[in-house]
Amino acid sequence: MALIRITSPHAHRAGSTGNVMLTVLIATLPGLAALTFFFGWGSLIQIIWGTLLAVAMEAAIVRLRKRPVSFYLTDYSAVVTAVLLGLALPPFAPWWVMTVGIIVAIVIAKQLYGGMGNNPFNPAMVAYALLLVSFPVQMTSWAAPFVMTGEGWSVLSLGDTLSAIFGSAGTAVDAHTMATPLDVMRHRGGFTTEEMWVENALLANGIGAWHAVSAAYFMGGVFLLYKKIFTWHTPVAMLGSLTIISTLFFLLMPDQFPDPFFHLTAGATMLGAFFIATDPVTSATSNRGKLWFGAGIGLLIFVIRSWGNYPDAVAFAVLLMNLCAPFIDQYTQPRSYGHAKPNRGMK
């Protein structure tokens, strides 16, 4: 056999970007299961629909860019984007909402910037933010969890869900939608937080569904940490900063600000901390940088939720910090071996 000439190293750990993405997909399963259990088939349908669209879009653009289609499809990054967007969208959002979202995410936010690895912003969050700004009505009516009715497991049937998403908006759906807890909290008017819970006794009952979904995301996140897909820095910093600042305000003005537990579990905080903020492409690079990056997201989430116009803030917070990531990178280089202190800034 002819010998080859090739430079070191000659040993490589088996693995591919596709495997990383598949692991992430597996980690989303508990969250998806919880969503489906409490809120019905909507999220599952959204994800399947989104995945079909995302793969088609990715294939089309990669082909247009004259690159090998199967090579790029098998990194599964398009699927991850679709799944994350599907988890974030309201379960009964009409089909065209997901369609617009995927076009924005895959075509504009990802491929126009050069595809995998070159996008400065998290594609799913770009899509989510755009949809939220463009279609506030569709984006803020969330499915009602069955626990709120207190009648045992009775979600909208698969057929009804399909017709709600793909048909014209049926009246059957309206009975099954409501505002999210964060939305209710945001638009509680002059009520104090305590009065809000009294006013919305039903929601006080049903909030457990959101807690359960957050717990499921948390489990998925711990699995990814265990698999060393990402380091602890970003999620810990993000959850930590959100907890600290919300505790501070809660202690100072308990009737004006919800408790930290509410912040951590009532919205997309856990999804954001473990699946969105940890997107390596768009986050800061070094471990120290990730701490700043995560802390910034946590802080922004609190600020936007408390004083902003939109009830949930994960998408905006992540996008704003995506914007800061290159800057953070300049100032958070690690101290290299043999150097007294780390280099700062840009040269």
Added chain:
Amino acid sequence: MKNTVKVHGFHGGIHPPENKKQSTGAPISIAPLPSRVILPLQQHIGLPAEPVVSVGDKVLKGQLVAEAVGRISANIHASISGTVVAIEPHPVPHMSGMEAGCLIIESDGRDEWIEHQGLEDYTQLPKQELIEYIRRAGVAGMGGAGFPTDVKLHLGDDHIVNTLIINAAECEPYITADDMLMRERAEEVLGGIEIIAHLLKPLHIMVGIEDNKPQAIRALHAALDNSPLNLDIVITPTKYPSGGEKQLIKLLTGVEVPSGRIPADVGIVCQNIGTTTAIYRAVIHGEPLISRIVTVTGQAAGHKQNYEVRIGTRFADLLDHSEVRREQMHRLIVGGPMMGITVINEQIPVIKTTNCLIAGTIEEMPPQPPAQACIRCGMCEQVCPAELLPQQLHWFAKGKEFDKARHHNLFDCIECGACSYVCPSNIPLVQYYRFAKAEIRKEDEEQRKADHARIRFEARLERLEREKIEKEERRKQRAIEAAAAQAAKKDAALNIASSSAGNRPAAASVPDLKQLKSNAAIARTKLRKAEKALANAQEKGLDGIETLQATLQQLQVKSEQAEKAYADAQNAPALQQTPTAPVTDIKQLKSHAAIARTKLKKAEKQLAAAQETGDGDIDTLKAQVAELQAKSIAAEKAYSEAESGNSPVTTPGIDTTELEADIAALQSKVDKAENAWKAAVESGSPAADKMAAGVEKLKDKLKALQDELATARASASAAPATTVDSTALEADIMAMQSKVDKAENAWKAAVESGSPAADKMAAGVEKLKDKLKTLQDELAQINAGSTAKATSDSGTEAHVSIKELKQQVSIMRTKLKKAEKLQAELPEGEKDPALDAEIAELRARHDAAQALFDAAEAEKAAAAAQQGIDLKQLKIDAAMARAAVTKAERALSKAEQDHKQTLEEELLAARAEAEKLNSTLERFSE
């Protein structure tokens, strides 16, 4: 077994499959005697060895065949007995597969040793001789780099070696050469360590070994029981690259070797375990390094085991002996799988650093899948033992942003390959870094060359400028003297017609023969060029022939004029005489002598003080005193000679220059001392107070010298015959300006950092400013004088070329800007009115220069216009033509293949046009 020494950690690292078990099953076996050996002259870091035998010579085993050249080099010995058959280039183990000088020996089959003998008791030998003994044996690091061992053994001379680390980590997968060596020859290993310890006298000896070699550890411990050595065998967790020198040092001592330094700088010396046996054999048995242990492994190898192999044995022989399955062998790696190199030629020999041969199959080492995009997952960062950001380095290397790569400490990368190993996107990261490093080295080299060229060019320009000014000065001097002579003549003979002398301007009355001659030559050359251009144009039927003819005529006239002028000047009688020597100023000489004496006394006093306090710079001070003594003597002598009336002419200018040089030297010393003092204050060193006193002293001295200079200057300006050197003054002012700038910056920094020295510094800045002001005033005076002179002899103006004028304008502009910036930087309320005045003056001078320049240009344009050529138009045309060329070039690069020819023709045409216009333009703007 427990460690008695704490094992620290190092960042990152990986755990690749070890693949070591395959080759530890069988003991080390002696490889058969090769029929020929190939000995590369360079098997080590440093200079290649020089052959000391010739083709045809019979050599014995162990005989020196090539001798080390220089300090960092190593001897090469014959590893078999036989005949030297060739000294020629041959492929060597190198990444590139290159050939290098090798000495080839054909075996006589007898394997006959040269007479050799070890040292009976090496401790009796002086260290220097013992090291020389090891050097003669050709021992070089056997771990991989091949650094000549004797150089490291000398480190005890100029470094304090606290810790000796023996590297037995052997962290690379597959390799077991050191492992087996320790298992089977632990006594030799310890014997070698004893010798190194005897030479370096370390306080602490540690053997770093990974915990995947329990048998070797046991063997070492067993041998240690019978050894006088006091050393710690430190077991480290198996992790690649713990055998990297820097990583092992961190592991065993917790100390990091500073970037760009060597371990000895932090009191540590590392030796590879294989090297210790080589030292042992060299010293105890007198055997030079002619064989080593090599692991032969890999799935294609038949017998996977370690062999003791003669240096120079071809890989083919070794592979044959281990019954390698060549049809399966896909990759032949020299070294380990992480940092080893592949070779495609089996004729390459084993050298002193060859520790392993891996005959890998395609299943064992499959080709890497194509690289995917980097998703910045950061896995590489988590494993990097140098704590770099590999993914950022990759982006920078890819984008050729080498400055950023360097800023991210690219050069601290040890190319261990851990990042490539873990990369999920299969990016060949190490290759990117090698590329970036090579590019940066290339850039640096080019930059160095360019800097060198620039410095030379600037020096040349400066010299030319200086010569020009000197010439001008001489010319002026002569003009003045000639005028005086004329006047004298007129007085003496009133009847001689004075009309011609009176009508001619002073400058023109003293034609410089040389100048005229060169003018004539230049005119001739120009004329010839123009003629050639015309002929060319006529031949090719180009446009603009008329213009060229006009130019030619003009030039002809000019040339004739120049020649005539020269001829006239030659015929005219020499009007001037060499200037008479000015009368020696005895008074001044006396004062010089006095000053020199004072200086000497002061310096002596200082020296005494320094000696008393034991302050640092006694040597320098002594030298100064000696110098001053010499000067003083010289000054005294000059004075006495002058008094006795037979002294040679001395001009007062000389001493000031010397003084100036003294001052400059002292100034730099003060600066240095101040810097040192600042550093000391910052680091809170106790020596700061002493240093402050030293700085004060130096400052006093400087002050004294400066006063002296002022006196000297005053006396110089008082002297009637002195020519005031305004250029020197300007240079002084510029130097002073930069000093002021520096001082101000330092002061600002001090204020910012809240240093207590800020007040003092402010005072210093003020002083410097005053000085600057004085110098500037002086210059202004001189300039006023010289402008008056200049207006009186307008003849000089004609010589000033437009280029020079332009230069002057730009110089003035720069000066003005600097002054303005300085003023702007001063905080509000502290604006210096003196500076304002200066700015105003500078502006006026700048405007004047600009006006002169404009006038000259207008004149030139007018001249050109007379010939029917509009210079401006010409310039615009040339620019347009250039633009057309660029456009055409760009279009060409874009164009399809079939258009290429047409476009190329167009481009050629455009280029020709541009060239033509440019040359015309050049002719007219000269």
